[in-house]
Amino acid sequence: MPAARKKTPAGQPLPDTAPSGAPTSAPTPREPAPPRVPVEERLFSLVLALLATETGLTKSEILSTVQGYRQRYSTSGANANLERQFERDKDDIRDLGVPLETIESPGQAGNNQTLRYRIPRGSYELPADISFSAEETTLLNLAAMVWREGSLSTESRRALLKLRSLGGTADVPVLGYVTQLRSRDAAFEPLSTALERSSVVRFAYLKPGESDARVRTVMPLALVQHQGRWHLSAEEADTGVRKTFLLRRIVSEIIPTGTSFTPRGGDQSSIALRELDEVWNNHTAIVEVMPDSDAATRLRKRRGTETAADDTLRLHYSDLNIIADELAGYGPEVLVIDPPALRDAVIARLRQTENDHG
Amino acid sequence: MAERPKPQHATDKLAFLLSLVPWLIDQGSVTVTEAADQFGVTEAQIRDAVRLIAVSGIPGETSAYQHGDLFDIAWDRFDDHDEIVLTNMVAIDDSPRFSGREAAAFIAGLQYLSALPENADRSAIDSLMAKLARGASATPSQVAVEATDSDATLAVVRESVAAGLQVEFDYLSSKGLHQHRRVDPLRIESIDADWYLRGWCHLREAVRTFRIDRIVDPRITDLPITRHAADVTLPDTLFEGSTDDLLVTIDVAPSAVPLIADYMPDDANSTSVDGVVRTTIHVSHYHGLKRLVASLPGVVTVVDPPEARRVVADWARAATARYESTNPTAPSAT
Incomplete structure (x- = not known):
């Protein structure tokens, strides 16, 4: 009987899939522990709930009704752990490219309690007129494979899932290709994150011909590979001068300063490549x-x-x-x-x- | 960098669920096997996902996740025939957009592959990139790779495979020997800016790896290809280790270890003394070694065997000698 089947998953013993490092919200020992809902079920339920709402849901509506939160929701009001969980979940969902929006209630600007959350369908769904031919699907498969190791491998794997979701099939290529772009520079990963978040970062840079590294504080604008080497194009925070740094010469960790900047807009990576080409030609x-x-x-x-x-x-x-x-x-x-x-x-x-x- | 198998993160599982649902809706009815093939996952992962989808939904009017607010599947067909048929759908209709980073991964990958003959049609590639940007929920991240012209050698190789004919070319080995090679192309491989052809070499009667930039004057023959990619098992590593390989002990600056990682055997025994890493690399001959070491001056030093040290020193000395003879005023080496 289908209706009965629906009840089983929540009651099953489930593996602990909470992200490591997350503070565990241990219930007080005397109360029976609420049935544990897997993380992916909570995230999936949150996306479904926010897609289904036109007007948006407030945080307390979400925490008290959405699967995975509601089991841990306390009507007496002590939901600090759950609220922090919700904040992390929002970040995870946005990382997937899901446009999770917040709307302020009229006349209640700045009031977190009346803030409403939703995922507008139009900005969530791939536009209906976008489809990929078999040739394009083949090329995109090859393009994603390039990143299979290291940086952007997570992104390329997820991008392929979405591509496959469209149902297109790839041509069988005439000739096999096993191509690989490696970003062996340790700085690549943290810099691409900083780029994404428009955060100002600091690192020590060893300029050729100088014996001591100097600390630079920059706003990352683009990461480009030119002649097989990765470069960061960035604006120096104090002078506003645009400079190019070779990732291989960054000799410290990338340290976020905690401040962010307004993204510059425009095709920054093309500008960076053009500048490098100019140097190359000269x-x-x-x-x-x-x-x-x-x-x-x-x-x-x-x-x-x-x-x-x-x-x-x-x-x-x-x-x-x-x-x-x-x-x-x-x-x-x-x-x-x-x-x-x-x-x-x-x-x-x-x-x-x-x-x-x- | 050591590779470690990553457990599938909950966000990866979410991305999979959001991709699977619209595909299932489009398919109407599909087997677990077909779904696993489409997404490149195991059948167990599909079954787990379907079970989760079937009990998921929205809180609904009553905030109680009532029957009509949940996805549902035809359970008997799932249980008895391993078939997936969604009988009730909620909230999701279409595939999700790409994130800015996902679109950038595709776009930069396409830029990197611009040397491939498949990518020769620039306007088709440009329109594909524009489509990716339009299909993303945010501006694609500013990560880019310099595009290059379509490579003439790769084009000849692809043409020869399409025609089923062997390709021939002049090849200069790293030992400095000129040879004429006839090859059944099996695969094109690349690591960053270095491109290789792997093929069945009719001269050596074995699989060989050729650097594309050492191939001169490639042309298609009228001899049919005898070995196809499907017939030959290609080792995963680009450089096949052989029992003839020479082991060389080197000292290397820690920052340069990634640069020589390809030459290090998996069981390389590395020790670190005074900020220098002492390790072992394997090379097929000293001709390759001397070029590698001379391109990393002051960063890699050969320790043993003495023969290897001598070959590297001779290589550098032969070069400085040329400079001294062309410029007598240059101070000589001490």
Whole structure:
């Protein structure tokens, strides 16, 4: 009998799925513990309730009626733990891209008790005219797979669930691809969170050529990968000057300052990539490569390389120290002609390697 | 970075429920197996989710979660035939929008894959990106990857597979040897800015990995492909370890350990002394090692064996010697 079945799940012994670190709201020992509702059931019930309401629900309506809260709701008014739980749940739900809104009651601005919550259907649902062809679905599957390790892997997994929800099928690709973008820089994750929340952060940055790291306080605007390396484009908090930081040179943890800033708007990542391209185009080096060497083959295929003479190539670069490392790896296959600073940097590196192994 | 299996977080389960419900509504009737295939999850996860959906709903007029305020399924078909049929629906009709970060993950992934021949149609990609931005509940996060031109070598490889014909090219090995190779392409792989072709090499009669940027003059032959991706088990790791591999002990700055992680065996024994990590890497020959170490000056130092140290020192010395002969005024190494 279906109606009876409905009762069982709440009564079953259920695994403790409360997020770790959450303060447990232990009921007083003498009272019988309320049946434990799994976290996902509480979150799902909250989304359903807020989607179903036009006018919104107040916090006390939610806590006293929604599955997962109501079991723990006390009519006598001591619901501080439950209220904190609700605050965390709201954040979790918003993290999924669910547009959970608050509406102030007319004439009651600033009154938390009369604040109403809802999820407007129009901003929750994918617009009806958005669908993806089999080719597009194939490309999106590949694009999500790129992130399977590390940063954005959670987001790409959830994005794929939503894509599959639409029911489209992917083409079977002609050729298999296993592609991977790694963000091995420890700073990537906390910076992408700061970016999302528009929070001002602080970190120690070691500028090339300087022996001591300096602490920078910045407003993160974009994270971009250029020539295989991740960069942060950010505005310095005290000067307002926009700067680019190489994630690899951030030598401390990313420390949130606790303050946030107004998002700048506009396509910040395109601006950042354009600036990096400009630097790349403006820096050129002339090198001589040994014919038929690894350097001759690979440097010719490097982005933007021009052949100046038979075995002389004009290369582009964005950072002298990085290209010096790269060119030093080619050993005698590369001879830097110009600029002198790069030539000196490569010679210094080779001598160091020679001395370290002599 | 060590990978650890993550327990499925409650928010992941919620994302799954919100995606599953509209799909089930659209399907009408579907088996547990079909649902598991569609979402790439286990059948047990589908059954758990369906049981939860079937008892969920809204408080309703009476705030009592009455029958009509809950989802319901055809229980007999579920219990007896493993079929899912929703018989009552509540609150949800359509798939959820992407979050700003989810849309950004898709968009940056597409940008990264811009070298693929499949992505050559820029206007199609641009319209796909615009659609993702429109289908997100917030502006996509400002995370982006520099787009590159479609890669000519990848295009030839894809064409050869589509035609079922072998591809041939000149290849310069890291030992510096020029060879002519004929290959049945099996897979294209990449890690960040490095792209590789894995294929059945007819010269070596074995699976080989080729760096795309070492492939010169690729062309399609008139010889049919003999081995297909489905016939060959490709190891997960890009560089197949072999019994011929040489083990090398190195000292490395802690910050640079991730840069050499690909060369470290899983059971590498690392110790840390005076802020330097001493560990072991495996290389197929010293020609690759000398290039790697010379590109990380002052960061990685070979400790043992002496032969490896000598090869690296010779490589650097040959280079400085060239500079000294082209610029006699440069002070010589001490």
